[in-house]
Amino acid sequence: MVVLAMRNLFRNTRRTLITVLAITFGLAMVHLTITLQTGSYADLIRTGVSSMAGHVVVQAKGYQEEKDGDLVLTRTAEISQRLAKAFPEGTIAPRLVLGGLITSPRGSVGAAVSGIDGAAEAKLQEIDEHVVQGTWLTGDARGIVIGRDMADALQVGFGDKVVYMGQHGGATEVSSRLFRVIGIFRMGNADLDGFVAFVDLPAAQEAFGQPDVANQVTVHLPDPNRSPAAAAEARTLLADIDGIEVLDWKQALPELFALIEVDKTSGDVMLFLLGAIVAMGALNTVLMAALERTREFGVMLALGLRPQQLARLILTEGLLLGLMGAGLGLVVGTALSWPLVHYGLDYSAYMGDTYETAGVVLSSVIKGRFNPLRMTTYTIAATFMTAAAAIYPAVQVARLQPVEAMRHT
Amino acid sequence: MSIVHVSDLHREYQQGAVTVKALRGVDLTIEPGEFTALMGPSGSGKTTLLNMIGALDRPTSGKLLVDGKDLASLSSSQLSDLRLHRLGFIFQSYNLIPVLSALENAEFVLQLQGMARDERRKRVRETLAQVGLAGMEDRRPGELSGGQQQRVAVARAIAGKPALVLADEPTANLDSATAQGLIELMEKLNHEHGITFLFATHDPRVMEAAHRVVRMVDGKVAEDLRK
Amino acid sequence: MSFLLTVAWRNLWRHKRRSLITATAMAVGVALCMATLAFNDGMFEAIFDVMIEQQLGHVQVHHPDYPKKRVMNDTLPAEILTRIDGEPGTVAAAPRLQGFALLGSETKSSGALLLGVDPEREPKVTPIGKRVVEGTFLPPGETGGIVLGLRLADELGVGLGDSVVAVTQASDGSLGNALYTVTGIVKTGSAQIDRSGAFVSVADLQDLLVLPDQLHNITILTDDATDIAPYAERLRADIASDTVEVQTWWEASPQSAQMMSMRDFSSVIVLGIVFGAAGLGILNTMMMSVFERTRELGVLKALGLRPTRMVGLILVESVLLASLAVSIGLALGGGLDAFLVLRGIDLSASAKEGISFSGVVLDPVIKGVVRWEGVAQVVGAVFFVSLASSLWPAIRAARLDPVESLRAE
Incomplete structure (x- = not known):
């Protein structure tokens, strides 16, 4: 049966090849898209989670809802220690973000000043690698690391003094604190380079006016998939502390995961329709191949072949067509994806060195990542879609009346 | 002036490693108004000669003038135009365009010639009436009998008022009565309208009706009989 | 045919x-x-x-150093505006002055970008008037009003009719402050403006920053959006100098x-x-x-x-x-x-x-x-x-x- 089906397909080599090529092309595009999607999602999640949240996020109750900088945890050190003990493999990063004004003798800039654990963040993010002058945070209580554009706006350089002014924690007065620029970074993103500064957590706590506070204490685990379980663990661990909420990564960054979900869904719809277009091409080929053999089928029926056997022959032809196309598609798609995985797709001509999405700053060189599960799924789906396209012609052929069929020209 | 002038015409085909000599020096002249049958056994070169004269195929060597033009000097577009304006074809298997009605099949040659719609329609209706198909103008080939289809083909061939109509076994697919009718039709067209016909045929009835019988053997003219 | x-x-x-x-x-x-x-x-x-529409208009006029360095003193004299108004092809021109300030309500404060605009001219050039979600845009002819970005208003916990204090360092090095009344709240879609933007009348900001009759930027709408370059060319010939730069929107923001x-x-x-x-x-x-x-x-x-x-x-x-x-x-x-x-x-x-x-x-x-x-x-x-x-x-x-x-x- 398979041999017969194969011979039939290659009676009209050109037509079969064009159809196989269409399936190959379609599927290769699918694989390419999947690789790119998988890579950019992975990048988005990794960067987003490490810079804006964590796999376990402990914060003051209501912070997620209100995003009010004055909602702070009050026992940061204790929470951090207990989390460090419970997750020895993880990195603990407390964060306190202050919104205020940074001024120099020659200018001022509204800024978000992040009070962080410099050593911990260096492990999680790449900002320390983007310091172009001076150093990353060293634990110096007066040190501040600012972006290149902010330094330009303030007309300050390495070693210059700046003043932070802000009003926090229900204080009625504006407080100010003097810092010295110990480092300047350049991420290539206007928001980060122009409006973000980093100081050590204790300095931020002093500027805030209360000791031992933080907006969040985040835990970063080597295995991201442990996030929900780890959050549950942390919830029990910290049950005795009032006024806190413990979130896993998806709860902490709903926007990010929503974006990915939407992108994935719209991608799937598009891929499905692309599959449908290719399948219709296959339907045409199998249908035509069947119709032009009507007379021959009549003869076969007259010779005693059963209609189901003819139908099975047509289905086998469809399946073979699908197998060839999908197999080749897998090969071509993998080959085309290879450079994406290794070198990435460079969008920097369109977006600058980095771009922002859902609050996450990403490199404009988007690297792909192979996703064997989805690639296999689509390969199998494409094969069956093509085989399914042969159902209609198969049914048509099974209904043939031998005498009429033989009269057919 | 003769419509066809052929001298020392040769045509060779390459069939695998073998060279087939289909025509080996044919000399033939056809004058306006003639009704000529080209006879001969299969493989004698009748169809090849007809294809040459019909500007469908090019000779290997020799001289070939149709309607006063040396075919060797014409481009393929010019050959198309020659066929369109000066030649009519009738085939053994009718070869009508299945998606066009009887009227449209006969009409489109005129349309390609660029004739205005009203004049064209009038001419085609007259022509279809001449071949005995009045009232069947809107039928598609599939709705006509073999004889009727061949009459449509005749109408198509003569509608453009060609200098020469070439017919390759026009009666071979028809039953005897229908074939007789068709031959009489073409005789009448030749007689009354002076249309020149050249047949390649095996049919003795055609030979009977012909004024001139050219017998071919082995790619050469063996006998040329005028009645 | x-x-x-x-x-x-x-x-x-x-x-x-x-x-x-x-x-x-x-x-x-x-x-x-x-x-x-x-x-x-x-x-x-x-x-x-x-x-583009909210920020760049068709043509931008500014001090050549201002876009890059954002130094407060890199200004344009206000009289240039009259010359731009007189330029054939000008549909409307809106002056802007900007500066960072610490905006404070009774209990909270936040670093903000103060945008000094002409209440009458601004809505003719940008769609800002249509982005007001509460209250009205700055009433023409009046001073002392302020329109806040949605999230900034949230963060300060203020609504229509409330007062906010702006504190900043003026161009002469002194610490200036001013009291404004909230007349409207805007949702522009720009993350930066919604989070930290506040519109005041350009006259008020000139007072606060001690920059009398000075502007940072003029945004122009021309009569032919599809063919801006010739207009920019003419304007450049008329008004450009060492301290005045004329740019089309794409020159001003290659990123866009x-x-x-x-x-x-x-x-x-x-x-x-x-x-x-x-x-x-x-x-x-x-x-x-x-x-x-x-x-x-x-x-x-x-x-x-x-x-x-x-x-x-x-x-x-x-x-x-x-x-x-x-x-x-x-x-x-x-x-x-x-x-x-x-x-x-x-x-x-x-x-x-x-x-x-x-x-x-x-x-x-x-x-x-x-x-x-x-x-x-x-x-x-x-x-x-x-x-x-x-x-x-x-x-x-x-x-x-x-x-x-x-x-x-």
């Missing part, structure tokens, strides 16, 4: 099923592309609205221009993938159509149809097929587009605040935007692909040897 048209049209219906399947595949492609483009364009329009080319780039990718697949389907159909009619085409040729007209016949057939596909596709795609434009895709369940991309906060209900250029591109692509993929079959048909093809079955 009408003969070619008749024959081509009837030929298509000879294989009703095949033509319909092919046309449907193309139509699905058309609909898919239209929907994807509408969705993309919806997002890009939102981005352009923020990046890149964004625009990215939109076009992504359309091309979508079109390429979809019609690559669909084109192979057409190729197959037209090939079959030519090969199964070898004899018939041979007759046409024998009867004197010129080779060029033969090519024409096949191409007309494929154009008709494409027209059929386009009409079905426009109907399908129009339906999808209508849904996207009227209802949009609602992400508010998972991302209440919307999704941000490149500094622009997209509404959580993403609505499609239909650009006629986009639809025209899709339709053009169908015809192009149809013609391109039937060219080979058409040439085959034109090259048929009449003697050979008459001999075919």
